[in-house]
Amino acid sequence: MKSRVLILGAGFGGMELATLLSEALGEKADVTVIDKRDRFVFGYSRIDVMFGKTTLDEVGLSYASFIKPGIRLVKETITSIDAEAKRVTTDGGTYEADYLVIALGADYDMEATPGLTAHGNEFYSDEGADRLRTLLPGFTGGPIVVGICGFPYKCPPGPSECALTLHHYLTERGIREDCDITFVSPLSSPMPASAEMAQALMNSFEEFGIRLLRQRTVVRLEPSMAVLDDGTELPFSLFLGVPKHQPPKVVIESGLTEDDWVPIDLPTLETRFTDVYAIGDMAATGLPKSGTFAESAARSVSTSILAKLSGANVERNTGTGTCIVEYGDGRVSYAELDFLTGPKLEAIYHPPSIAGKTFKQGFDDTRRDRWFNR
Numbered sequence: 474m475k476s477r478v479l480i481l482g483a484g485f486g487g488m489e490l491a492t493l494l495s496e497a498l499g500e501k502a503d504v505t506v507i508d509k510r511d512r513f514v515f516g517y518s519r520i521d522v523m524f525g526k527t528t529l530d531e532v533g534l535s536y537a538s539f540i541k542p543g544i545r546l547v548k549e550t551i552t553s554i555d556a557e558a559k560r561v562t563t564d565g566g567t568y569e570a571d572y573l574v575i576a577l578g579a580d581y582d583m584e585a586t587p588g589l590t591a592h593g594n595e596f597y598s599d600e601g602a603d604r605l606r607t608l609l610p611g612f613t614g615g616p617i618v619v620g621i622c623g624f625p626y627k628c629p630p631g632p633s634e635c636a637l638t639l640h641h642y643l644t645e646r647g648i649r650e651d652c653d654i655t656f657v658s659p660l661s662s663p664m665p666a667s668a669e670m671a672q673a674l675m676n677s678f679e680e681f682g683i684r685l686l687r688q689r690t691v692v693r694l695e696p697s698m699a700v701l702d703d704g705t706e707l708p709f710s711l712f713l714g715v716p717k718h719q720p721p722k723v724v725i726e727s728g729l730t731e732d733d734w735v736p737i738d739l740p741t742l743e744t745r746f747t748d749v750y751a752i753g754d755m756a757a758t759g760l761p762k763s764g765t766f767a768e769s770a771a772r773s774v775s776t777s778i779l780a781k782l783s784g785a786n787v788e789r790n791t792g793t794g795t796c797i798v799e800y801g802d803g804r805v806s807y808a809e810l811d812f813l814t815g816p817k818l819e820a821i822y823h824p825p826s827i828a829g830k831t832f833k834q835g836f837d838d839t840r841r842d843r844w845f846n847r
């Protein structure tokens with residue numbers, strides 16, 4: 474009898490895990506992937522969408538092209554997860570599994586920051602980025618706050634990319650001198666995992682006249698005013714925010730979370746339930762919430778499942794990933810990070826360059842090809 478693998482979520486983690494199991498088992502795989510959406514959008518594409526460089530329709534990758542031997546993708550919304558019984562209910566039915574992998578990502582808690590939806594804008598969701606695409610061309614000047622409303626959040630350098638791209642966008646439109654940009658971050662530096670990347674970002678902020686306020690969080694928005702956790706009030710004409718993150722409601726209601734996220738055994742990503750794993754942004758790994766870390770978690774879980782099915786070797790979670798930073802002027806920098814294979818964090822930094830853009834394009838092309846056959 475085949476062993477049924479149920480993967481919840483077809484994001485970076487879920488798609489990579491399904492792909493690895495299909496590669497190893499072919500038609501012998503019995504893998505069901507459930508996702509509520511029609512298409513996948515790379516997180517970084519939202520920065521391009523908000524600044525009008527592309528549209529969601531251009532960058533969206535339809536799940537209809539995610540076709541692999543032994544894998545079935547169903548478009549349904551998950552409404553409950555019984556981890557102990559490895560049973561999942563959706564708006565379309567009930568699924569039982571021998572191995573359950575929860576890869577549902579992180580959602581946004583808009584209510585956690587009063588005034589965010591009424592007085593500001595967020596650029597971390599498809600909908601928020603798309604709204605800004607139509608709103609930004611009508612912006613004519615004034616103080617701008619790029620503000621983070623909670624930690625942890627996805628892609629630590631993402632908000633820096635927004636601030637830098639904003640600078641170039643306003644310059645191209647000839648209104649940069651009519652705007653002040655303040656960037657509010659809860660972190661001690663724009664990229665704590667790579668001191669060199671952080672320093673280069675801070676140098677660019679200085680060069681481009683972007684004011685950085687570190688170790689501050691936006692806690693409330695009033696009309697045209699952002700209020701920080703130390704009481705500082707920042708007037709704005711435009712607020713571009715990163716909302717506070719939380720696991721999807723169905724994960725919280727399943728009772729799997731503790732201290733906000735889903736606790737796991739870091740080397741294996743197994744939850745407190747045998748054969749139930751959590752990977753990607755919802756797992757309490759302490760590592761950056763980023764697609765490439767979800768992929769390395771998927772690699773480890775694929776080996777655990779394959780080991781149980783066919784005796785292959787288990788690869789522990791390597792905690793490896795690449796953080797890519799778009800400078801908004803054609804240059805891209807990136808840092809290759811390795812948190813778990815050695816005694817301490819290893820970071821290989823690649824400064825901003827046009828060649829970095831080619832690297833990013835390769836990153837994108839590889840995944841389009843691997844997951845969507847294009």
Ligand SMILES: Cc1cc2nc3c(=O)[nH]c(=O)nc-3n(C[C@H](O)[C@H](O)[C@H](O)COP(=O)(O)OP(=O)(O)OC[C@H]3O[C@@H](n4cnc5c(N)ncnc54)[C@H](O)[C@@H]3O)c2cc1C
Pocket residue numbers: 481482483484485486487507508509510515516517518519520549550551552576577578579596597598627628631721723752753754755762763764765766767795796797
């Ligand atoms: C602006 C921005 C820039 C970024 N840049 C990068 C970058 O350069 N490199 C990088 O590696 N990462 C980047 N990221 C982060 C990256 O997008 C996430 O960390 C990554 O997607 C996490 O993968 P995941 O598999 O955990 O979850 P996700 O990819 O978010 O997938 C979760 C899936 O679960 C589904 N789902 C959720 N709830 C339900 C439900 N109830 N029922 C059914 N389906 C459900 C969702 O539809 C989604 O498809 C960026 C993110 C943003 C916002």
